[in-house]
Amino acid sequence: VTTALPYKVADLSLAEAGRHQLRLAENEMPGLMALRAEFGESKPLAGARIAGSLHMTVQTAVLIETLVTLGAQVRWASCNIFSTQDEAAAAVVVGPDGTRDDPKGVPVFAWKGESLEEYWWATDRIFDWSAEAAASGADWIGPNMILDDGGDATLLVHQGREFEVAGSVPEATDATSHEFRVVLDTLRRSLELSPDRWTRIAAELKGVTEETTTGVHRLYELHAKGELLFPAINVNDSVTKSKFDNKYGIRHSLPDGLNRATDVLIGGKVVFVAGYGDVGKGAAEALRGQGARVIVSEIDPINALQAAMDGYQVSRLESVIGEIDILVTGTGNKDVVRLEHLLGLKHLAVVANVGHFDNEIDMAGLESLPGAERIEIKPQVHEWRLPTGRSVLVLSEGRLMNLGNATGHPSFVMSNSFTNQVLAQIELWTRPDAYPVGVYVLPKHLDEKVARLHLDALGVELTVLTPEQAAYIGVPVEGPYKVDHYRY
Ligand code: NAI
Numbered sequence: 001v002t003t004a005l006p007y008k009v010a011d012l013s014l015a016e017a018g019r020h021q022l023r024l025a026e027n028e029m030p031g032l033m034a035l036r037a038e039f040g041e042s043k044p045l046a047g048a049r050i051a052g053s054l055h056m057t058v059q060t061a062v063l064i065e066t067l068v069t070l071g072a073q074v075r076w077a078s079c080n081i082f083s084t085q086d087e088a089a090a091a092v093v094v095g096p097d098g099t100r101d102d103p104k105g106v107p108v109f110a111w112k113g114e115s116l117e118e119y120w121w122a123t124d125r126i127f128d129w130s131a132e133a134a135a136s137g138a139d140w141i142g143p144n145m146i147l148d149d150g151g152d153a154t155l156l157v158h159q160g161r162e163f164e165v166a167g168s169v170p171e172a173t174d175a176t177s178h179e180f181r182v183v184l185d186t187l188r189r190s191l192e193l194s195p196d197r198w199t200r201i202a203a204e205l206k207g208v209t210e211e212t213t214t215g216v217h218r219l220y221e222l223h224a225k226g227e228l229l230f231p232a233i234n235v236n237d238s239v240t241k242s243k244f245d246n247k248y249g250i251r252h253s254l255p256d257g258l259n260r261a262t263d264v265l266i267g268g269k270v271v272f273v274a275g276y277g278d279v280g281k282g283a284a285e286a287l288r289g290q291g292a293r294v295i296v297s298e299i300d301p302i303n304a305l306q307a308a309m310d311g312y313q314v315s316r317l318e319s320v321i322g323e324i325d326i327l328v329t330g331t332g333n334k335d336v337v338r339l340e341h342l343l344g345l346k347h348l349a350v351v352a353n354v355g356h357f358d359n360e361i362d363m364a365g366l367e368s369l370p371g372a373e374r375i376e377i378k379p380q381v382h383e384w385r386l387p388t389g390r391s392v393l394v395l396s397e398g399r400l401m402n403l404g405n406a407t408g409h410p411s412f413v414m415s416n417s418f419t420n421q422v423l424a425q426i427e428l429w430t431r432p433d434a435y436p437v438g439v440y441v442l443p444k445h446l447d448e449k450v451a452r453l454h455l456d457a458l459g460v461e462l463t464v465l466t467p468e469q470a471a472y473i474g475v476p477v478e479g480p481y482k483v484d485h486y487r488y
Contacts (some may be wrong), residue, residue, distance in 0.1 A: 005103050006131045007093045008122070010086035010111040012100045018091030021058045022065075028411035029059070031419030031453040032066045039426070043071030048429045051126040051143035052076040053153035054211060055083035055403055056110035059414035061092045064106055066422055072145075073132060077122040078110040079149040082380055082396050082404035086112055107131070113379065116179055120186040123152055127201055142201040145429060146208035147421060150356050151215035154208050158222065158229060160187050160198030178364070207231040207428035207435065209421055213242070213277075214332045214356035219439050231435040233424035235417070238442050239488050240450040245417040246278035249409030251286040253402035254328065254354055261381050261395050261405040262350055264326070267291030272317065272324045275331035276303040279354055283328050284312060295320055317341055326350045334359040342366060347390040348383075351398075358398040366394070380404045412454070419450045444480040 026033055039045075050067060054060055056078040067074050076092065078084045095105025109122035126143065133141045146153050163169045169188040172181045190197055207230050210216050216236045222228040236242050258266065271292040273284045284294045284307070296312045298304035307314050317327075317337070321344040329336050332355045339362050342351070353360045366372060371387035380396045396404025408414075423446050428435055455462060470477045482488075 004131075005093065005105070006107045006125075007103065008109045008111070008125075009089040009093055010084075012090050012094060012103065014087040015090040015094035015100060018058070018061070018085075018087035018089070019094075019096075021085075021087060022061050022091055025058045025062050025411040028457075029062050029415035029418070030457045031415040031450055032062055032422065034453045035419060035422050036066055036069045039070045044426045044430050046071035048072040048145050048425065049129060049132070049141065049143045050074045050145045050147050050425065051153055052147040053079045053123055053126060054147060054149035055080055055408055056089045056092075056108060057083065057085045057403070057408050057414075058088040059408070059411050059418065061088040062411070063414075063418040063421060064092055065096070066418070067147075067425065068106065070422065070426070072425070074106045075126040075129070075143065076106060076108045076110065077126045077153075078114075078119075079152055080400055080403055081114040081116065081119045082112060082399055083408065084110040084112045084114075085407055116182045117185075120156075120182050123156055124186055124190065126153065127156070127197075140200070142204045144204045144206050145425060146205060147211075147425060148208050148215055149211035151210060151218040154210070154215070154222075154232075155218070156183070156187070157198055157202050157205065158227065159183065160190060161202045161229065163187055163191060164196055164199050177359075202229045205230045206432055207233065209233045209235050209424035209428065211241075211417065211421065212236050212356055213246070213279075216439070217332070223437075223439050228437055228439070231428060231432075231437050232439045233428060233435075234439050234441050235420045235424050238420040238447045238450065240416045240447050241420050242278050243488055245409055245413050247282035249413045249417075250279050250282035250330070250354060250402065251289075252413070253406055253409050254283050254352075255286050255290060256407070257354075257395065257402040257405035258326065258350065258352065259406075261352075261401065262393060264350060266326070269293070269325035270295065270320075270323045271326040271328065272297070272320065274317065274327075274329040274336050274360075275333070275355070276307040276312075276314075277330070277332075279330035280307075281310075283330055283354065284310070287326075287328075288312075292326070295324075318344075321345060324349055326352065328352050328354060329360040330354045331360060332356060335362060337361040339365040339369065342384075342392055343386060343388055345390070345392050348393055350393045350395065352395045352401045353398050354400060354402050356400065361394070361398040363394075363398040412457070416450055416454060419453060420447070423450070444482065444484060448479050448481065 050072050089108045093105050094103045098104030109125040129141045216234045219232045269292050271287045272295045274297045276296050276298045288294050296307040373385040375383040382394050383391050385391050395401040465477050
């Protein structure tokens, strides 16, 4: 039986343009291409049906086609309403061998500028494998792996199953956020169609590999409460992920987003960076490199001391609010920029978030502020006229602006992150006995392998230990070279 490929993207006629970008990206993603060469024949992911929820960019397209080369079947949605690159989504649907009239690629449900209702609909689609079931003559199949970024796909399964066990979806209360109301509605419709859909899906799932800091927090919380339903690999805390993507990726894509959104000169300006973790370090360095005077905030004395020793002023937001030209958040926390801060900013100060969710900035408060007026300058750039008579410029409606206003991190750094993702998928899929329900990081030899795969492209000449040297520092010549708690 053949059925038409299900998908929903902006415009399939963008596929050719997308394919050109994919070709260029492949040249910048040596880790993923090495995995295709190593595992393309043996297909370790054969039988894996992966539900993917991760920014549908050009780099992610190369990840998806790598998973397929390794034998997996894949469905994909974006993990953010603004982060899809429509040409990449189109290219993945058409596939390397398909045409616009006969797409042969992967079912993708993602376009730039989704509503929240559309976003959760698309996330729901990656769990509906009825077309694949029909094509294979099976009654029902579900996904058996999740590849997640921020944990929304994992959340849908856990919430869906919880409500099924309870027998109903609870009503929203005054305290329920707009977004969670949409989740409740999505699950209510799902429960009406099938009372045990999520229970069946959860039982099929062999595991999840999680991309980012915020999603990893959610997984450890679920596990601590004893509610995690399947094993998880924390990809974020591979050294070759968080110490590269979060830092060097942001160092590239934050100024890219600022420039494309506003083109305001960064040099000489006062820029405030909330959070001096991996993302904050990359942000501060990039902005200082542009000649800005960077002020950092932290709640952790260790990170605050690091920022000070790196030469930054460390202040509370309220102490310097009237001086700030550009305000950047990258904490992964909520309520970092509150209404009183927004009201205290200079006229036309830029407000930008690179943390995973939009609750770092009190967007809900801004939207319900009497007398505030929102003017669209262009998509993902809004002037908010405030009752004070001043305006602020809010990028990507408070959501990840490096993906909303620009195209996210560049290929080379994402090759490191996504090589970890693929190795984590292979680990969970091929060695389930090694991973009982829990949250794991990849072993260090794989972390070192990811780095190794990226050295040649940069002309790096690695020094090789002599056996005597190796014995002297107590490590094998071929690694791993560091104890697990080494911090890099
Ligand atoms: P991290 O944990 O290394 O750093 C966050 C820092 O914020 C910590 O040092 C913490 O002490 C500090 N912090 C927490 N609350 C604060 C507050 N109220 N004020 C000031 N500082 C505060 O996390 P990482 O890896 O830097 O990630 C941060 C966020 O960025 C997460 O939500 C993560 O998912 C997201 N992320 C976004 C990326 C992007 O492309 N935009 C890429 C990678 C991560």
